Amino acid sequence: MKEKINKVPIYAYLIKNSIYINTTTCCSNVCDFCIKFYATGVAGYDLTLDAEAGVEETCAQIDALISPQIESIVFCGLGESTYRLDFMEEIASKYKGRGLKFRLNTNGHGNLINKFDIVPRLSGFIDSVSISLNAHDKITYDKLCNPAFDGAYEAMLEFCKNCAGRISEVYLSVIDMPMVDIKKCRAIADNLKVKFRVRPYIAPEIKPDKCGACDKS
Secondary structure, eight states: OOOOOOOOOOOOEETTTEEEOHHHHHOSOOTOOOOOGSSSTTTOOOOOOOOOOOOOHHHHHHHHEEEEETTTEEEESSGGGGGHHHHHHHHHHGGGTTEEEEEEEEEEHHHHHSOOOOOOHHTTTTTEEEEEOOOOSHHHHHHHOOOOOTTHHHHHHHHHHHHHHHHHEEEEEEEEOOSSSHHOOOHHHHHTEEEEEEEEOOOSSOOOOOOOOOOOO
8 A cells, every 4th residue: 555645735826926825715706727636736836725724824825935025825726725815814904014915816706605705805805816717707607607696797897896996906707718709808897997918728638527615614
């Protein structure tokens, strides 16, 4: 029998001048194109977790990475960070005074996940938010993203609208895929008066191993 090797979990990792926080692997979408169904992480980091990070463990890894060159801390990872609103808020409170910017990469389901409007709280510690639009309409979104919540597309757009009035920098992002109408997506961003970003599509080389979305509750 092969001996099991204990992997040191990665709660914080470095990309360019930013420290990314591997907040959770739980997500309310099961997107056809999500990297976690084809790989264990990004940029050479294994972001799989057996248990979610605690504040102390995460801060220890942030402290090991932080330097004068670091410009921002990004809540990202392989899951949806708004499942851990209190965790994000506590991490930000420990580093906000150092002049760092805080960004959230999100699918925009935070209000559905937490069952209240989280934007006022986010605005207290988030400087920039990037929301995954992913599609130009609900039908395409549901087909690509397989959301756990009914009305997820509409809730995501409403979340974006609320963020635009409270958070200084707001992006809608899409992946350049054949079934996504980039022109219509750009028009949605323009209508909401937020910035727009197109990311390249990287076709997977293997069949996805999907575990399913997190529970609605």
